[in-house]
Amino acid sequence: GAVVSQHPSRVICKSGTSVKIECRSLDFQATTMFWYRQFPKQSLMLMATSNEGSKATYEQGVEKDKFLINHASLTLSTLTVTSAHPEDSSFYICSARSPLGGYTFGSGTRLTVV
Amino acid sequence: AQKVTQAQTEISVVEKEDVTLDCVYETRDTTYYLFWYKQPPSGELVFLIRRNSFDEQNEISGRYSWNFQKSTSSFNFTITASQVVDSAVYFCALSEEYSGGGADGLTFGKGTHLIIQP
Numbered sequence: 001g002a003v004v005s006q007h008p009s010r011v012i013c014k015s016g017t018s019v020k021i022e023c024r025s026l027d028f029q030a031t032t033m034f035w036y037r038q039f040p041k042q043s044l045m046l047m048a049t050s051n052e053g054s055k056a057t058y059e060q061g062v063e064k065d066k067f068l069i070n071h072a073s074l075t076l077s078t079l080t081v082t083s084a085h086p087e088d089s090s091f092y093i094c095s096a097r098s099p100l101g102g103y104t105f106g107s108g109t110r111l112t113v114v
Numbered sequence: 115a116q117k118v119t120q121a122q123t124e125i126s127v128v129e130k131e132d133v134t135l136d137c138v139y140e141t142r143d144t145t146y147y148l149f150w151y152k153q154p155p156s157g158e159l160v161f162l163i164r165r166n167s168f169d170e171q172n173e174i175s176g177r178y179s180w181n182f183q184k185s186t187s188s189f190n191f192t193i194t195a196s197q198v199v200d201s202a203v204y205f206c207a208l209s210e211e212y213s214g215g216g217a218d219g220l221t222f223g224k225g226t227h228l229i230i231q232p
Contacts, residue, residue: 034219043205044159046219091157095220102149103209103220105159 001027002098006106013084013113021079021109023094029074030096034103035067038091050077084113116141118208120223127196128231135191135226137206143167148182148189149207149220159205165189193228201230 003026013019023033031052036044048069049057056069066088068080081088093108117140127133139148150162163173165182173180177194193200207220 036219038157043224044220044222046221049219093157093159095159102147102161102164104161105151108157108159110157 002100002104003027004030004094004096004104004106006094006109008109009107010110011112013111015085015113016083018080018082019084019111021081021092021094021111023077023079023096023106025075025096025104028096028099030077031074033071033077033094033096035069035077035079036093036095038093038108040091044093047079052077081111084111086113089113116143116146116208116210116221118206118221118223120206120226122226123224124227124229126229126231129198130195132192132194133196133228135193135204135206135228137189137191137223139187139189139206139208141208141210143210145211147209147211149209150180150189150191151205151207153203153205153225155202162191162204196228196230198230198232201228203227 005024005026007022011019033050035047037047038044046059047062050069050071052071052074058064066082071077089112091108091110095103095105098104119138146167148165152160152162163180170182179192181190203225205225206223209220210218
């Protein structure tokens with residue numbers, strides 16, 4: 001139980017285009033989801049907290065107009081990287097608070113902007 | 115603000131050796147949660163353990179054990195009789211709890227890359 005599905009697992013896009021990443025809780029409802037970014041050989045950094053039915057809370061230094069988060073239902077949160085540039089290339093991973101306690105993570109999305 | 119320090123960037127041991135990964139944390143909250151995750155090359159995060167701040171009991175799960183000491187703000191992880199499949203990056207993480215009972219996102223340490231050589 002408490003599975004989070006994240007898609008796509010890999011995406012390559014051209015500079016200037018937008019990319020949407022989906023995070024779904026499959027067998028539970030997630031009122032809160034979290035989005036992290038991980039650069040190669042570095043740690044995971046919390047980008048934003050996504051709350052169902054309300055605006056996301058962004059961490060300091062994260063551009064909310066660039067990383068659009070939508071959490072329109074209790075099972076789906078999306079992260080859209082708008083006007084992507086090569087420096088946005090990274091591993092993005094979502095998580096949700098698990099009804100079993102703790103956090104459940106998606107499998108991550110490796111974004112490459114060329 | 116909370117902080118997690120994993121001072122060991124990389125550890126390399128020979129298979130069957132015991133290895134301990136260190137984790138030191140900082141928080142102003144009295145209620146918090148500590149976690150360990152394993153990240154293999156695929157990138158997926160594998161949950162290993164969650165411990166709340168009121169539970170200082172050490173835990174053993176097979177070859178894995180954890181030592182939580184509030185006095186030194188440490189939550190160390192030991193792998194006994196290491197195996198090649200244990201090779202991965204291991205992250206220690208901290209979550210503080212809002213006064214309303216919700217939980218914050220996780221603050222991760224920088225990770226320790228564990229290499230188990232055959």
